[in-house]
Amino acid sequence: MTTDACRTCPLDTDKIRADFPILAKTLHDGVPLTYLDNAATTQRPRQVIQAMVETYEHHYANVHRGIHWLSDQSTDLYEDAREKVRTFINASAREEVIFTTGTTGAINLVARSWGDANLGPGDEILLTEMEHHSNLVPWHQLAERTGAKVVAVPVTDDGKLDLESFDRLLTERTRMVAVTAVSNVLGTINPIEQIVAKAHVAGALVLIDGAQSVPHRAIDVEALGADFLAFSGHKMMGPSGVGVLWGKRELLEAMPPFLGGGSMIRRVRLDGFEPADLPAKFEAGTPPIVPAIGLGAAIDYLGAIGLGAVAQHEHDLTVYAHRVLGELGTLRFFGPPPEEKSGIVSFVFENNRPHAHDIAQLLDRHGVAVRAGHHCAMPLHKRFNVNATARASFYLYNTREEVDRLAEALTQVQQVFRRRR
Ligand code: PLP
Numbered sequence: 001m002t003t004d005a006c007r008t009c010p011l012d013t014d015k016i017r018a019d020f021p022i023l024a025k026t027l028h029d030g031v032p033l034t035y036l037d038n039a040a041t042t043q044r045p046r047q048v049i050q051a052m053v054e055t056y057e058h059h060y061a062n063v064h065r066g067i068h069w070l071s072d073q074s075t076d077l078y079e080d081a082r083e084k085v086r087t088f089i090n091a092s093a094r095e096e097v098i099f100t101t102g103t104t105g106a107i108n109l110v111a112r113s114w115g116d117a118n119l120g121p122g123d124e125i126l127l128t129e130m131e132h133h134s135n136l137v138p139w140h141q142l143a144e145r146t147g148a149k150v151v152a153v154p155v156t157d158d159g160k161l162d163l164e165s166f167d168r169l170l171t172e173r174t175r176m177v178a179v180t181a182v183s184n185v186l187g188t189i190n191p192i193e194q195i196v197a198k199a200h201v202a203g204a205l206v207l208i209d210g211a212q213s214v215p216h217r218a219i220d221v222e223a224l225g226a227d228f229l230a231f232s233g234h235k236m237m238g239p240s241g242v243g244v245l246w247g248k249r250e251l252l253e254a255m256p257p258f259l260g261g262g263s264m265i266r267r268v269r270l271d272g273f274e275p276a277d278l279p280a281k282f283e284a285g286t287p288p289i290v291p292a293i294g295l296g297a298a299i300d301y302l303g304a305i306g307l308g309a310v311a312q313h314e315h316d317l318t319v320y321a322h323r324v325l326g327e328l329g330t331l332r333f334f335g336p337p338p339e340e341k342s343g344i345v346s347f348v349f350e351n352n353r354p355h356a357h358d359i360a361q362l363l364d365r366h367g368v369a370v371r372a373g374h375h376c377a378m379p380l381h382k383r384f385n386v387n388a389t390a391r392a393s394f395y396l397y398n399t400r401e402e403v404d405r406l407a408e409a410l411t412q413v414q415q416v417f418r419r420r421r
Helices: 013-017 046-059 069-089 103-118 137-146 163-169 192-201 249-254 289-305 307-326 356-365 378-383 400-420
Strands: 097-100 124-128 149-153 174-180 205-209 228-232 243-247 265-269 272-275 331-334 344-349 371-373 389-393
Touching (some): 069 097, 069 243, 097 103, 103 205, 103 228, 103 243, 137 149, 149 163, 163 192, 174 192, 307 344, 307 400, 344 356
Parallel strands (some): 124 149, 124 174, 174 205, 205 228
Antiparallel strands (some): 097 243, 228 243, 265 272, 331 344, 344 389, 371 389
16 A cells, blocks of 8 residues: 655654654564554653653752752742643633643542532533543532532534533533543544533533643633633653643632642641642642653643644544545444544444454554553443444654554454454
């Protein structure tokens, strides 16, 4: 197969790939690694790895506490990283940026802190059928604790939110709308501006799960007007173990602390405590110091390339992937048309043979890394009457040649299974 060159692609992928040591790896028999599992986690460039090594080798101490030179350096780097996040999402104040363990940690923080303080029987949390379990289970747990109810907006056959149902289900009982900006299975890009505007008219708050959108397309929280945004460092070339909760200052200020411990207090007595100001109030214990600094370096890297170019590059790969994979003639794709979605391509073979898990295992023999399973979205898979899909997902370092490798490997998978039957 000869690769159809992309004439309008904005990125120099050869140059970019040279920054990622892991992408040069070969597997068994010299087979090159084709890493197409970016929705699960991305790889990191040397610049991010180096920023972390540099911190450990030269600037590492605990933050905020020590009155010594090294602690000051570490604190400055950690707070610089917060400032980089603030600029990246255009938040109005650094106090609105809370470092968490990831998207999951951020959503749990809101469900526990805001949810426990504000919800009770008769209240509703409106989410969608396409949510990741991270944006479902914390709300179920909240409902169990408070007597509030979880309501879900259905997904249409072409993988979009059913907006008529959204309008119907959004009522005066809705207190929180929790929705993903981009589906991690379908690649659907949800109309979050419209959702925020309608939710606010109804008097509800909005939490945006940005795990699959913040790494790939620019977001401006000020312009969007949402109330909370959650995302993860490891999905945007940063390290694992760090993520972000952004929230509107007045909401965060009114919320009680979630975790208790060191750093999050102003004063502690034997009979009680006073919480610290933002952002420390929500950062109990020693925070993910070096991971946050790594995330700051990843933001620098993304900023130098530009999210507009990243989104355009991924769009090209997605449209190309649908074209070449569609030529196999035996795949069922999930989600909206490729022109309308993010860089995520989920599929099964018709009649589900071979099964998604077998697809992923056989692709692995060709060095192609994709994910198979329910991708932490069981209700969505049930909606489409499958228990697993195979998912290829792209990032700025992927190429059309890699998509061709996926297509060639899938052709061979198909042949192996035809012979077996
Ligand atoms: N939300 C979405 C849409 C995701 O895709 C993921 C991870 O795959 C998460 C939330 C959870 O992210 P993390 O595991 O980094 O907390």
